[in-house]
Amino acid sequence: xxxxxxxxxxxxxxxxxxxxxxxxxxxxxxxxxxxxxxxxxxxxxxxxxxxxxxxxxxxxxxxxxxxxxxxxxxxxxxxxxxxxxxxxxxxxxxxxxxxxxxxxxxxxxxxxxxxxxxxxxxxxxxxxxxxxxxxxxxxxxxxxxxxxxxxxxxxxxxxxxxxxxxxxxxxxxxxxxxxxxxxxxxxxxxxxxxxxxxxxxxxxxxxxxxxxxxxxxxxxxxxxxxxxxxxxxxxxxxxxxxxxxxxxxxxxxxxxxxxxxxxxxxxxxxxxxxxxxxxxxxxxxxxxxxxxxxxxxxxxxxxxxxxxxxxxxxxxxxxxxxxxxxxxxxxxxxxxxxxxxxxxxxxxxxxxxxxxxxxxxxxxxxxxxxxxxxxxxxxxxxxxxxxxxxxxxxxxxx
Numbered sequence: 001x002x003x004x005x006x007x008x009x010x011x012x013x014x015x016x017x018x019x020x021x022x023x024x025x026x027x028x029x030x031x032x033x034x035x036x037x038x039x040x041x042x043x044x045x046x047x048x049x050x051x052x053x054x055x056x057x058x059x060x061x062x063x064x065x066x067x068x069x070x071x072x073x074x075x076x077x078x079x080x081x082x083x084x085x086x087x088x089x090x091x092x093x094x095x096x097x098x099x100x101x102x103x104x105x106x107x108x109x110x111x112x113x114x115x116x117x118x119x120x121x122x123x124x125x126x127x128x129x130x131x132x133x134x135x136x137x138x139x140x141x142x143x144x145x146x147x148x149x150x151x152x153x154x155x156x157x158x159x160x161x162x163x164x165x166x167x168x169x170x171x172x173x174x175x176x177x178x179x180x181x182x183x184x185x186x187x188x189x190x191x192x193x194x195x196x197x198x199x200x201x202x203x204x205x206x207x208x209x210x211x212x213x214x215x216x217x218x219x220x221x222x223x224x225x226x227x228x229x230x231x232x233x234x235x236x237x238x239x240x241x242x243x244x245x246x247x248x249x250x251x252x253x254x255x256x257x258x259x260x261x262x263x264x265x266x267x268x269x270x271x272x273x274x275x276x277x278x279x280x281x282x283x284x285x286x287x288x289x290x291x292x293x294x295x296x297x298x299x300x301x302x303x304x305x306x307x308x309x310x311x312x313x314x315x316x317x318x319x320x321x322x323x324x325x326x327x328x329x330x331x332x333x334x335x336x337x338x339x340x341x342x343x344x345x346x347x348x349x350x351x352x353x354x355x356x357x358x359x360x361x362x363x364x365x366x367x368x369x370x371x372x373x374x375x376x377x378x379x380x381x382x383x384x385x386x387x388x389x390x391x392x393x394x395x396x397x398x
Contacts, residue, residue, distance in 0.1 A: 005033075006032075007028075015043055022038075038126050045100070049100065051089065052090050086121050091191055091349050098152040101113070101133070111132050119137075169351075170352075171194035171195055171351075172349060173333065176211040180214070186340055197226060197227070202231075216228075216254060226257060231263040232262060235271075247284065259290045259356065260290065260292070262284070274307055289366050290359070290360050293313060295314075296316050314331040315332045330354045
C-alpha cells in the first residue's frame, strides 16, 4: 500500500520526516508516492542510531528520473519503497554506512546497501520479497551477505551496534585556534561531558595559550570537567624538562578532573620520543599530576610503544569507525572536524574510557589534594598517590 501526496505537500510523516524530503528531484510537479512503512522504519533507524539528522538524498523517483539516475522504470524508488540516506551523529559527523547497514538490518529494512566508496551513503527499502544486503563498492545491486555484522566485522550487543559500549564520556580538545568559545552554548548543547584545553607550547612562559585562562575559568564556572595539554617542540630531554617547568607554573593553583597531557607529534620530536616523554612526564607526575601522552596511532605503535606502560595513552586516530589500535588507551581523539554549538568552525572530538574525575579526585591528584599543596608534596606521598590511582585504574579496567 502506498500513499500519494501533492507536489507542494509538506506534512509530517513521522517525528523527523516530512513529505517534502521524499519529493522526486526531477524538477517536475507530479505527486510524491510513499509507502508509509518507509518513514516509520526510518524513524526507528533514527532513534536506534541516536542520530542528530538523517538526510534523504533520494526518495521517490518518477520512472524517467529513476532511469536517468541509474535505476529502472520500475525499481523500488519508483514505487515509494526506497530512500538513499546519509546519517549524522550527535556531533554532526557522518555515521559510517557499515554501522547504518547493521542497524537497518535490525530495524527490519528489506533491501540495504552501501552505495558509495566513502561508506557514508546507504540505500534502504521496505520491499517484502527478494531481501538483499549489498555493497556497491564490491558489486552492483547483488547481495553480498546474509548478515552485515559478520560481513563488516562489527560486534553486536543486545540487537544493536556496540562499538562505543565502553565510552564513559564524550568531550572536546581546544586551543586558541578555536577563538573565543561561547562555553554557555557548548554546555547547553548537551554534547560535551569534558574538555581538554591547551595550556601552551614550547619552553617559554610567553607561549602560554592565549585562551587558556579564559577556557579554564569558563569550564570551572559551568562545571565542565577539564584537563590540559602542552604541545612540545623539545628535541632533547633538557628542553622537555624546561617545558614541563613552564607547564607546571601555568597549572599552579588550578584543579583538573581529566589528565594533563604531553602532546608529542612533530617529526623532530618523534626521533627521540621515548626520552622526551619520560623527561617531561616524570616531572609532571612528581608534582602530583595524573599524566597522559598524546600522539598518533603510528607513533604509539613504533616511536613510543613502551611509554604506555607508565602513563595513560591519549590516542589520536582519525577517520575510522573504530580504531584498530591494539594497546590500551584512556582517551581517543576520533575526529578533527566536529561541530559544536558555541564554537566557530571545526573542533576535535574525544571519547573517554575511564571515569577520570573519580580516579583523580580519589587519588588526590591534579590539584585536588586536601592535605598537601602542589609545591610541597613529599616523595612518599607522591608514591602513595600514584599507587592509589594505579589501583583505581585497575579496578576500572576489570
